[in-house]
Amino acid sequence: MDLTLKIWRQASAKAKGHFVNYQVQNISAEASFLEMLDILNESLVAKGEEPVAFDHDCREGICGACSLYINGRPHGPDRGITTCQMHMRNFKHGETIIIEPWRAKPFPVIKDLMVDRSSFDEIIQAGGFVSVRTGGIPDANSIPIPRRNAELAMDAASCIGCGACVAACKNASAMLFVSAKVSQFALLPQGRIEAQERVQRMVAKMDELGFGNCTNTYACEAECPKEISASNIARMNREFLSAKLLAHKEF
Amino acid sequence: MTKLDPKIPKGQLDQKWTNYKAHQNLVNPSNKRRLDIIVVGTGLAGAAAAASFGELGFNVKVFGIHDSPRRAHSIAAQGGINAAKNYPNDGDSVFRLFYDTIKGGDYRAREANVFRLAEVSNSIIDQCVAQGVPFARDYGGLLDNRSFGGAQVSRTFYARGQTGQQLLLGAYSALSKEIGKKTVKMYTRRDLMDVVIVDGLARGIIVRNLITGEIERHSAHAVVLATGGYGNVFFLSTNAMSSNGSAIWKAYKKGAFFGNPCFTQIHPTCIPVHGEYQSKLTLMSESLRNDGRIWVPKKLEDAEKIRKGTLKAGNLKEEDRDYYLERRYPAFGNLVPRDVASRAAKERCDAGFGVGTTGLAVYLDFTDSIKRLGKNVIESRYGNLFQMYEKIVDENPYENPMMIYPAVHYTMGGIWVDYELQTTIPGLFAAGEANFSDHGANRLGASALMQGLSDGYFVLPYTIQNYLANQIQIPTIKTDLAEFVQAEKETKDLIQKLLTINGKNTVDSYHRKLGLIMWDNVGMGRNKEGLTKAIELIQELKIDFWKNVKVTGTNDQVNPELEKALRVADFIELGELMARDALSRQESCGGHFREEYQTPEGEALRDDKDFTFVSAWEYKGDNVEPEMHKEPLVFEFIEVKQRNYK
Numbered sequence: 041m042d043l044t045l046k047i048w049r050q051a052s053a054k055a056k057g058h059f060v061n062y063q064v065q066n067i068s069a070e071a072s073f074l075e076m077l078d079i080l081n082e083s084l085v086a087k088g089e090e091p092v093a094f095d096h097d098c099r100e101g102i103c104g105a106c107s108l109y110i111n112g113r114p115h116g117p118d119r120g121i122t123t124c125q126m127h128m129r130n131f132k133h134g135e136t137i138i139i140e141p142w143r144a145k146p147f148p149v150i151k152d153l154m155v156d157r158s159s160f161d162e163i164i165q166a167g168g169f170v171s172v173r174t175g176g177i178p179d180a181n182s183i184p185i186p187r188r189n190a191e192l193a194m195d196a197a198s199c200i201g202c203g204a205c206v207a208a209c210k211n212a213s214a215m216l217f218v219s220a221k222v223s224q225f226a227l228l229p230q231g232r233i234e235a236q237e238r239v240q241r242m243v244a245k246m247d248e249l250g251f252g253n254c255t256n257t258y259a260c261e262a263e264c265p266k267e268i269s270a271s272n273i274a275r276m277n278r279e280f281l282s283a284k285l286l287a288h289k290e291f
Numbered sequence: 292m293t294k295l296d297p298k299i300p301k302g303q304l305d306q307k308w309t310n311y312k313a314h315q316n317l318v319n320p321s322n323k324r325r326l327d328i329i330v331v332g333t334g335l336a337g338a339a340a341a342a343s344f345g346e347l348g349f350n351v352k353v354f355g356i357h358d359s360p361r362r363a364h365s366i367a368a369q370g371g372i373n374a375a376k377n378y379p380n381d382g383d384s385v386f387r388l389f390y391d392t393i394k395g396g397d398y399r400a401r402e403a404n405v406f407r408l409a410e411v412s413n414s415i416i417d418q419c420v421a422q423g424v425p426f427a428r429d430y431g432g433l434l435d436n437r438s439f440g441g442a443q444v445s446r447t448f449y450a451r452g453q454t455g456q457q458l459l460l461g462a463y464s465a466l467s468k469e470i471g472k473k474t475v476k477m478y479t480r481r482d483l484m485d486v487v488i489v490d491g492l493a494r495g496i497i498v499r500n501l502i503t504g505e506i507e508r509h510s511a512h513a514v515v516l517a518t519g520g521y522g523n524v525f526f527l528s529t530n531a532m533s534s535n536g537s538a539i540w541k542a543y544k545k546g547a548f549f550g551n552p553c554f555t556q557i558h559p560t561c562i563p564v565h566g567e568y569q570s571k572l573t574l575m576s577e578s579l580r581n582d583g584r585i586w587v588p589k590k591l592e593d594a595e596k597i598r599k600g601t602l603k604a605g606n607l608k609e610e611d612r613d614y615y616l617e618r619r620y621p622a623f624g625n626l627v628p629r630d631v632a633s634r635a636a637k638e639r640c641d642a643g644f645g646v647g648t649t650g651l652a653v654y655l656d657f658t659d660s661i662k663r664l665g666k667n668v669i670e671s672r673y674g675n676l677f678q679m680y681e682k683i684v685d686e687n688p689y690e691n692p693m694m695i696y697p698a699v700h701y702t703m704g705g706i707w708v709d710y711e712l713q714t715t716i717p718g719l720f721a722a723g724e725a726n727f728s729d730h731g732a733n734r735l736g737a738s739a740l741m742q743g744l745s746d747g748y749f750v751l752p753y754t755i756q757n758y759l760a761n762q763i764q765i766p767t768i769k770t771d772l773a774e775f776v777q778a779e780k781e782t783k784d785l786i787q788k789l790l791t792i793n794g795k796n797t798v799d800s801y802h803r804k805l806g807l808i809m810w811d812n813v814g815m816g817r818n819k820e821g822l823t824k825a826i827e828l829i830q831e832l833k834i835d836f837w838k839n840v841k842v843t844g845t846n847d848q849v850n851p852e853l854e855k856a857l858r859v860a861d862f863i864e865l866g867e868l869m870a871r872d873a874l875s876r877q878e879s880c881g882g883h884f885r886e887e888y889q890t891p892e893g894e895a896l897r898d899d900k901d902f903t904f905v906s907a908w909e910y911k912g913d914n915v916e917p918e919m920h921k922e923p924l925v926f927e928f929i930e931v932k933q934r935n936y937k
Binding site for chain 1: 339342343346357358359360361362364366367376378414416417418419420421422423424425426427428429430431432433434450451453455456457460463464465467468470471477479502531532533565566568569570571573574679682683685748749752797798799800841843844848849851852
């Protein structure tokens, strides 16, 4: 198929960006979306032009690096997958595809379609862990965990940290990302011990970094490539409220 | 050869690690603060090591190529992690895990290292559970296990089909905790450009900032490379796009010996290649072989009809199907180790029985399991994998059998290390897939995660202290030393050279060519003629590359073409060393199959008399033949046998 691509080009964080139109021909429906961009880039390089920069790595939907806003939707038109898992059979011959970077204040553009998501790491560093050291740990089966809780924790833990939830949200809220981590640990006995501190620290960091508030539109859940449930946000709100009421220490 | 002392501790096998720890040197807490450690790589081995060093009180600097440590390629491991817990009460033990690993590796790994790996495997599971890793559990709330290729017990712990993700996120959370406490400083988006050696000791690294292009110098009392494997030499592999061999290649060029470079694992269950523009191959977890049956048509004419699309797999009668793994290996059937399964698929396809449009595919069929267990059970076990397959191939695997073909997946070879995971350069350590490690000539499923975390959490935190105990008098290493200045200059010159060639061929075109040479000659079946030809072709490709490659852009900004060019330049040289190693190893073992050396039934034929050794290659200069050293492998505690899965 032949396509017109309308791609956001921006030389650096400080430079002014703009859309540039490109034509690509004879793209197979079997190719992945990123392979289509590879083909474009190889043709640009052959012409001596600078290729389009975009983040990508594993190309199987698990590393969370790829991050394109395609025709107005994070990770494109299909549900439950990342950009790298999307195939060109989702598009039609002759179509124009608009490709933009994530647009959110806490994710500044680095170049073209690449954005800086280090704010997510900062939130995890603020409390997204269980404070155990290496070694001296009791046997793994010494604390049984109800299967249901383990499964719910796993649902939450499957977040890949791509940032689609923030990109999808009109408020650029990071609630789905933060609540997924808070929930994973809140559901497990290992994480309960620090639960009250953790939720306060992570929420404080999230606010400090400029992420917006949640206004319950659930756009985050709809666009999440791992289909993480917005019910995690409700769980985080309960955790946060009870921590504020009951915790020995405020953060 | 004093340089190749594996430093195996004395004593009985099960006492070696205990003895080592009892007698090693330690560093006291006040001295730890004054010692700097650099860790390169944030996968399982790197993140686990860095977090553990930080907890101990060392000053740690960690470097990664991604925007976040959580994106390292360990994240993509699907199936699980082995441990000798024996929770299912099915006869497992530390010795049996050790034995299976040595045997699975076709007796080309070091006994003492592999035993230690099996010994610490249980602590890894404890550690991960304490970190909040949500492993699969049974209805009583205890941990669940599944079986994996090459073992007769169920010892694999798993978190759905995302075990690597969950283990890495566990290590990443431990690392984040230390970064938050400022015991560890994280440098994201940095590419290692060189290792700096001062007076024979590893003292630092040169990195390129992938955002600004700035070349930076960083010093330390010890350097750990945990930069993963080099499967991307083949261009198409299951590795991530940025996985590369440059860090270990630079270390090799600075004097670290390279162990068993030709030992490559070709994974049997991957989605077949579909087009020339293809950028990577996707693995389907080996766990699928628990319930899927592998087959091809029995008759050549049926295979041809299937390839043309005039016959459907489902319409082929039972007696016209060849379940070749069950036929050849009745004891292990579809659960033979990876190398055996891959080779058998290649054998059938080469003989003309392959399916799919290219003829380079075999069926993985769940029809019988769906009949026996019901669609719901199969869906609960493999739902996400089936969905992934359908998204990629656009075919429903519940109705039509999956098509699979082997693909490059893992490199058992890597930087040679001794029992302490120290390379031949003092102060330079290698961990995880980056070292030549514990898997011999073939790695068993669910053992890579085990080794990465073992090295990072439970081995390096001890062994690195044995080295650092002698460094407590050394103040912070200055980065204005002549060696740093020189290494930085060489890096800048190299980049300048690549940017000014301005030839006519793209970097990817060279990478693709290299991949084809490697796949055809240094892949699943190797022979003297092909390997000799490969070396010549690679040398020609190298000359062509440095004359005609085109690298666009400049150095002072984000430049993915430059990053790729630097990596491909190293892959070309690494490919040549792999071919050389494969040529010199005149036997078949594990993933290394020399067509000249096989049994009448077509099985790998080892030559224990002449080849029970680790080949360790020493760099001798650009375009000069490297020198091979041998570390003899001594088996004191087990009997070396012909591997038999029949």
